[in-house]
Amino acid sequence: MIAFDLALAAGILLCAVSALTRRDRTASVAAFMVLGLLVALSWVRLAAPDVALAEAAIGAGLTGALFLRAARRLGPLRPAAGRTLAVPAALVASGLGGGLAWVFASASPPAIYAPLVAASLPESGVSNPVTAVLLNFRAWDTLLEIAVLVVALLVANLLGSRRLVPVSLGEMTLPFARIVAPISILLAGHLLWQGSSAPGGAFQAGAVLAGGLLALVLAGLAPTGTLVVRGALIAGLSGLAVFLIAALGSEALTGSLLGYPNRAEKVWIVAIEAALTLSIAATLCLLFTGFEKRKTS
Amino acid sequence: MTTLPSVLGTGLIAAGVGFLAVAAIGFWRLPDLLSRLHVLTKADTAGLSLVALGAACLTGTPASILPLGLCVLLTAISGATVGHLVARSVTPRGGRS
Amino acid sequence: MTSDLVYHVAGAGLLAIALWRLATCRDTLRRITALNVLAIGIAMVLLASGHDPATGVTNPVPQAFVLTGIVVLVAVTAALLALAERLEGSSDE
Structure with missing residues (x-):
């Protein structure tokens, strides 16, 4: 089953990157909805079916519908401005993410x-x-x-x-x-x-x-x-x-x-x-x- | 262990997964929206129905067959409707009215 | 390597991606999407840390937190989108 978990995690991260970097608004919302469904699947794997149900219905379905409506009303993506911060932001974000992963991997959960x-x-x-x-x-x-x-x-x-x-x-x-x-x-x-x-x-x-x-x-x-x-x-x-x-x-x-x-x-x-x-x-x-x-x- | 329903169920699930894999490959390889839609609506519905039928064979209780049947019904209806709406949005005179 | 660890790392990865996009993006809708991805990442880390691989049971308290979080998030997202539409609408005309 570990192969399935790894493939699912890779799919989740790919969808997140796609949802946050695609220039086309509809494609980005679609990637976000797929992300929600994959995340719901991963929560079933984590033995949390209540939360998975809510995520599939609310996180993927209704939030996606809200985003589609807003995408239609807000028009196309505005051109990006201020590229200078990209590298420090990437460093800080990956540092925070890596630190969090390390903390949770090394800590024992309170029971x-x-x-x-x-x-x-x-x-x-x-x-x-x-x-x-x-x-x-x-x-x-x-x-x-x-x-x-x-x-x-x-x-x-x-x-x-x-x-x-x-x-x-x-x-x-x-x-x-x-x-x-x-x-x-x-x-x-x-x-x-x-x-x-x-x-x-x-x-x-x-x-x-x-x-x-x-x-x-x-x-x-x-x-x-x-x-x-x-x-x-x-x-x-x-x-x-x-x-x-x-x-x-x-x-x-x-x-x-x-x-x-x-x-x-x-x-x-x-x-x-x-x-x-x-x-x-x-x-x-x-x-x-x-x-x-x-x-x- | 190898009773008739379990063999039948596993076989049906394998066939369904095959259909879904074909749909995924088709979605990836086909050139334009309409042919992709063609693959997705038909092969996906068939694949999912086969998987659900296989799962029903494996469990064999009415309490699990009913929700599985509901799943198949809902995906079949929504697949057909969404396919129609997507196709309608790209055909020249289907946009409005 | 257990499946819990896989989802820990995936949750942390979602968090990192969302924070990076929140910091570098100017577009309102993109930022609200990033906020949603951030919340999913946090929820995933919470659930993965509540999962006990020995018994296969997930702690119900983080589950309740995450469930509450999902419903609050959709309400906040809707309010934010209403604000964004109002702002963009007034700046256009």
């Missing part, structure tokens, strides 16, 4: 957290350790992460990012959207439910749902009125609201923030995750489609 998580896993209410960490042991971090998502949504809203107006893509995209959108809803529900015991969870489910929604938007099947956008904005903000209400509710019931009542942990976790799935899907979708049809003035 504190994994046994701790394994020991308290039965109390968490779920059997997938990653979900237990995300929504029980370190639920605070996840709450703040959702706050970051809300801030990004509000920034994009305040900037009044231009609404995406899909060009008609022809008859062929209609059956695609009609098949993919229902399957993505089913898949999102499956990932959400499965997340408590196997790889999956709110982030992966939200990303898959956002992908299905975007297929509908790009095929021109989704309604695009101002009311719909406003409703999606409210749905995007509701994740943080539900999470905060759950935090306050658990404080009132058990006396500790996000310390769920005994033996009802799974219900609380799945309920929060369901709200997060909808909110993440709406947020990601809105961040891609933009908010208002601003006039080009």
Whole structure:
């Protein structure tokens, strides 16, 4: 298997160089998306399927779509200026990278957290350790992460990012959207439910749902009125609201923030995750489609 | 060890990998976009379907056959649609309308 | 040489490439891409250091960090791209 690992690592580095040096914007974005998929594959090799799922759906899919949209709007690459710094920058960067590789190769990993998580896993209410960490042991971090998502949504809203107006893509995209959108809803529900015991969870489910929604938007099947956008904005903000209400509710019931009542942990976790799935899907979708049809003035 | 399903599964996976290798070589060697697209959409879908069929033979449980079938269905649809869209973007009158 | 080490080195390599491009590039979109590659490199180093080859299990705490990081990164990328489009749009006209 070491040969496969070496080939994969070489492919990842080649894609990264290609994504960051190609002059053609579309080629560079394509290389970035391939990089995301290869990285997801390497994370499966590192026994982290939860993260690999998220990277494949969000890192490769949605980020790539965002980059393609921006590439179209920003126009061709500007001519490079200031070549003088290239050599010192290359030296410093390779020194940092080499030093990091050496440090990690020579250090022995601390084995504190994994046994701790394994020991308290039965109390968490779920059997997938990653979900237990995300929504029980370190639920605070996840709450703040959702706050970051809300801030990004509000920034994009305040900037009044231009609404995406899909060009008609022809008859062929209609059956695609009609098949993919229902399957993505089913898949999102499956990932959400499965997340408590196997790889999956709110982030992966939200990303898959956002992908299905975007297929509908790009095929021109989704309604695009101002009311719909406003409703999606409210749905995007509701994740943080539900999470905060759950935090306050658990404080009132058990006396500790996000310390769920005994033996009802799974219900609380799945309920929060369901709200997060909808909110993440709406947020990601809105961040891609933009908010208002601003006039080009 | 060498039961019929395992032999069949390994053979199917080998055939699928062969198809994918042919697709990769074709993508590398063929001159223009349309012929590359021709290789990618057909050989890739066939290769992936064979690999999935082989994997289904090897595992043999309904719980694994269903997601594998879904994978094949989704890649087949998206491959066909993306191929159509890419081809449409380069044909002279396909750009708009 | 184990597979963990391969991915350590690959993660460090991604980090180095991204830092180099961040320092030498003027183009906004290219820099945002470099930021994404940087985050992937860091995530890879984190996951590789959390992987225990003896048991084949990866530490769930770095996994949760990386998962959080991916979602935060896509939100930050979208906000940055909205800013970039706004800036370029205003400088053009």
